[in-house]
Structure formats: structure tokens, C-alpha cells
Amino acid sequence: MMADPNEKLQFNPQVQIITVSYQGVIKKTDTSLFSWSIGDSIYDLHPFFEILKTLDKTTTTYEALNFPCIHLEEGHFEKICDLTIQPNAKEITIYVYDYTDKYKEVNRIAQEKNESILLAKKLELKNKYLLEKEEFKNSFIANINHEIRTPLTSILGFVEVLEKTQLTFEQEELSRIIKRESLHLNALIDDMVDIAKIESGTLKIAEERFSFQDLINGFRETYSKTAQEKGLIFETHVDTHIQEYLIGDRTRVYQILNNVLNNAFKFTEKGEITFTVSKNYQRSNKLSLTFKIEDTGSGILEEDMLYLFERFTRFNNDPQISGNGLGLAIVNNLVRLLNGDIKVKSIPDQGTIFHIKLPFTFEILKSQVPQKRKKYSLPDHKKKFRILLVEDEEITQFLIMKVLISQGSYFVDVAIDGEQAIEYIEKRQYDLILMDLIVSKIDGYKATRMIRNNYGDSFISEVPIIGFSATADDGVRDKCLRSGMDDFIAKPFEQEELLYKIVKQIAKKAAV
Numbered sequence: 272m273m274a275d276p277n278e279k280l281q282f283n284p285q286v287q288i289i290t291v292s293y294q295g296v297i298k299k300t301d302t303s304l305f306s307w308s309i310g311d312s313i314y315d316l317h318p319f320f321e322i323l324k325t326l327d328k329t330t331t332t333y334e335a336l337n338f339p340c341i342h343l344e345e346g347h348f349e350k351i352c353d354l355t356i357q358p359n360a361k362e363i364t365i366y367v368y369d370y371t372d373k374y375k376e377v378n379r380i381a382q383e384k385n386e387s388i389l390l391a392k393k394l395e396l397k398n399k400y401l402l403e404k405e406e407f408k409n410s411f412i413a414n415i416n417h418e419i420r421t422p423l424t425s426i427l428g429f430v431e432v433l434e435k436t437q438l439t440f441e442q443e444e445l446s447r448i449i450k451r452e453s454l455h456l457n458a459l460i461d462d463m464v465d466i467a468k469i470e471s472g473t474l475k476i477a478e479e480r481f482s483f484q485d486l487i488n489g490f491r492e493t494y495s496k497t498a499q500e501k502g503l504i505f506e507t508h509v510d511t512h513i514q515e516y517l518i519g520d521r522t523r524v525y526q527i528l529n530n531v532l533n534n535a536f537k538f539t540e541k542g543e544i545t546f547t548v549s550k551n552y553q554r555s556n557k558l559s560l561t562f563k564i565e566d567t568g569s570g571i572l573e574e575d576m577l578y579l580f581e582r583f584t585r586f587n588n589d590p591q592i593s594g595n596g597l598g599l600a601i602v603n604n605l606v607r608l609l610n611g612d613i614k615v616k617s618i619p620d621q622g623t624i625f626h627i628k629l630p631f632t633f634e635i636l637k638s639q640v641p642q643k644r645k646k647y648s649l650p651d652h653k654k655k656f657r658i659l660l661v662e663d664e665e666i667t668q669f670l671i672m673k674v675l676i677s678q679g680s681y682f683v684d685v686a687i688d689g690e691q692a693i694e695y696i697e698k699r700q701y702d703l704i705l706m707d708l709i710v711s712k713i714d715g716y717k718a719t720r721m722i723r724n725n726y727g728d729s730f731i732s733e734v735p736i737i738g739f740s741a742t743a744d745d746g747v748r749d750k751c752l753r754s755g756m757d758d759f760i761a762k763p764f765e766q767e768e769l770l771y772k773i774v775k776q777i778a779k780k781a782a783v
Contacts, residue, residue, distance in 0.1 A: 351374040352371070506545045736755065
């Protein structure tokens, strides 16, 4: 009995075996994968099989040829197959293995892997971008901080000089306006720097002993004058059982309360503002205080309360009311950093109430005597004291020279960079050096280290050095002291503070 020429050659549904002549005519096949028939030309079924024309039937060696991942179509269907072609002297056998599902799964896995790699790369690039953005922002703020504070130092300094001259009433008023707006600009810079520090996590919280009574009295005195000017009533109520001296970050507490009080006065045109301080609890040497600031001002709309502590948010568009939208954002962040709590209630056109809770500690002492600032005076000296000013800004040079020379006790030489400062100290003996930190060629830090370490002459190596800069954070101050400087003062500075530090260092050197 003759076998059916179209019978299947095997029974694996994933494999099809085809036998063709060297002319490309199908001699045997099953139809498990493709419905190809005996007598069909293999060359007409798929262009890939044109490769069979290159096979040589006269050769004495017949090696199998393997071809992975070949896409074979039949109508609208496509299969991804591995092919093995085995020639011999009479015919060619083609083994077709259907790996469609496997290749699709591998492709899916590869695609997922690629997507995962791309996502990781995207996150890496995003993180790099955010880091670079943060670095640029911090660098930009630091640069703006320095570039603005330097001219501000001169403006405020010359206003102080001007105030000590004979001025008409109109000139005094103009002088006050210049000073007020300059201080406002300085406060704006402080806010920008603080926000940047808070966001980068570099803002340090201090633990220092301070006079709580002096802090409150300062607010009472300052805002009583403001209330009088605006025709408002300002009342303060302070729990008398609160310790006179507390331990905490006085600067940040002042910043929080001052911002809220300032807002209360800013948005209140009539009525009163009440500042109340009460004790929540006291356990051992720890206590918690609540600061309540209540006004009868314009209030805040309910829909605006959600955005109250966001940066650059202002709810009052009155151009007469100044503000940068940073104050309450800083307040909120500082309260959190101090482990405190802040709540706000407000009714439009009736007023706003802030409740701020802050923790403190205190020393348990029988008596707490305030530490008064030590007084210093210049030593008896027939000649004037010679000071070297290292500063590259001409206007700042002029200001400091005018302030010092007006005292009648100083000669002043000016060096425009650290290299010139080194040359000067080798030629002339100085009683003190005022060293700007950011000058060309050799900066203030390096120049100080050279003075301290490179000279055996004590008149040079032990000269008092006061650093000054527009950057006023603790890191700069610490770096100054580590480099060998004796003190630091930030721009803009008050003339009295500058003169106090100069006298202090000269007096301490003379006492050694």
C-alpha cells in the first residue's frame, strides 16, 4: 500500500519538516505550521529560501545550517521560527521550529528590561538635573547675596555718616527713607538665604542662653512706636512666671515673632494688635510657651488659608503694602525646625489670630545675672594706630577710611588684594588688619594663613586680623577663625560694631 505523499512526517505541532529538491520543489512536508503542499516551489513561498540556490549538491561534506529568529508569513499570520537546513546528495531537508511565543516573551522581557533601564537612567538624569539645579540656585543666591550686600554696606554706612552731620528736616527725612529701604532690601536678602538654607537642610539651629525679657521688651518698644505712628492700640501680656533667661535659638525665635507681628501691623489699619505670651507646661528644666498674636486687620479668605505658608504668596494686591511673600513660609519652616507648632484662625475683614507653640529649656539657678558686654578702650599711645584695610571695592574702602579717620586715632593703608596685603605687611608694621574674605590673587583665608605661618617676626605673625564678608552664616565665621583670624564682622555692619571689634582686638593685643 503506497503512503499518502502529504502525510505528516512527525507529530510535534511546533515543528514542520520539509524536504525539497535542489530545484526548490517541495517533495515531502507536513502541515503543522504552514499549509505548504507537495509540488509547490519553496522559492515562491518566502524570499528567505532563495538561500537554497547557493547550496552545492556535488560537495562531499554536508553541514547543517542554522538560522535563528526568521519571520515567516502566511496570509495575515506571522511566525518567528528557527530554521535548520540539512543538505545531502539528493535533496534538502528543512526543519522549521516555531518559537513565536518564546521570542515574544523574550522580547517582552527585553523590552521591560530596556524600559527599566531607561526609567533608571531617566531618574538618574532627573536626580543629576535636580542636584545641578540646587547647586546653581545656591551658587546664584550666594553670589547675589555677596554682590548686593557689598553696595548695601556702603549705602547704610554713608547714611550713618550723613546722620551725624548738620541736616535740614527734609534731608533727615530723606536719609531715614534711604536707610529704611536699604534695611528692607537687606531683610529680603536674608529671607532668600534662609529659604535656600532651609530647603537644602543646611540651616543650623543654635542652643544659646538669652534674655527672654529683653527679647519681649524689644518687641514692646519697637511695635509701640509703630502702633503710635499708625494710630493703633498695641498691648502685650506676658506670663510673669516665665523664666528671665531661656535656652534656645534666639535669632530664629525673634525671626518668627517679628515676621508675624510685622504682618499684623502691615494688614491692620484700625483697631488693635495684642501680643500674648503664656506658659503651656514646665517639667524639670523644660517648658513650652504659646505666643498669641491677634489683630483686627483685613483677615484671610478661607480659600487662601491653604496657601498661607507657601513661598512668594501674597493675598493683598495693595501696592502700598510691601512684601515679598517669603515671611510666613520662613515662619512655618522655622517653627517646624524648632519642633514647635503653628495654627492660624482668620475671619475676612475682622482679623487674624496666630498661635505659635515653641519649646525651650532653662538653667535651674538661684540667681541668673545677665552677661554684660565687656568694655574695651585703646591703650595709651602717643601715635595713631595703623590699620591695613584689604578690600577691592572702592566705595567700601572710602567708607571704612572715613569712619576710622574720623575717630582721630587711626592711619589707614589700603591693599586691593591678598598679594598686595602680604607685600605691605613685609614693609610696614600694622596694629590690625581688616581682611575682606573674597579678594583676587590671594583670598582673605589664604592670606591670613600665610601671615600666621610664614613669618618668624611676631609683629607680623601675631597681628590682629578681623575678617569681613557679605556672607554671614556660621560656616563662614568658623572658617575665618580656623584660618587664624581673631574675629569676623558681616556686611552690612554698623559703625559702632566695627569700631568695637577694632578697639577690642587692639586692646587684647596690647594686654598680652
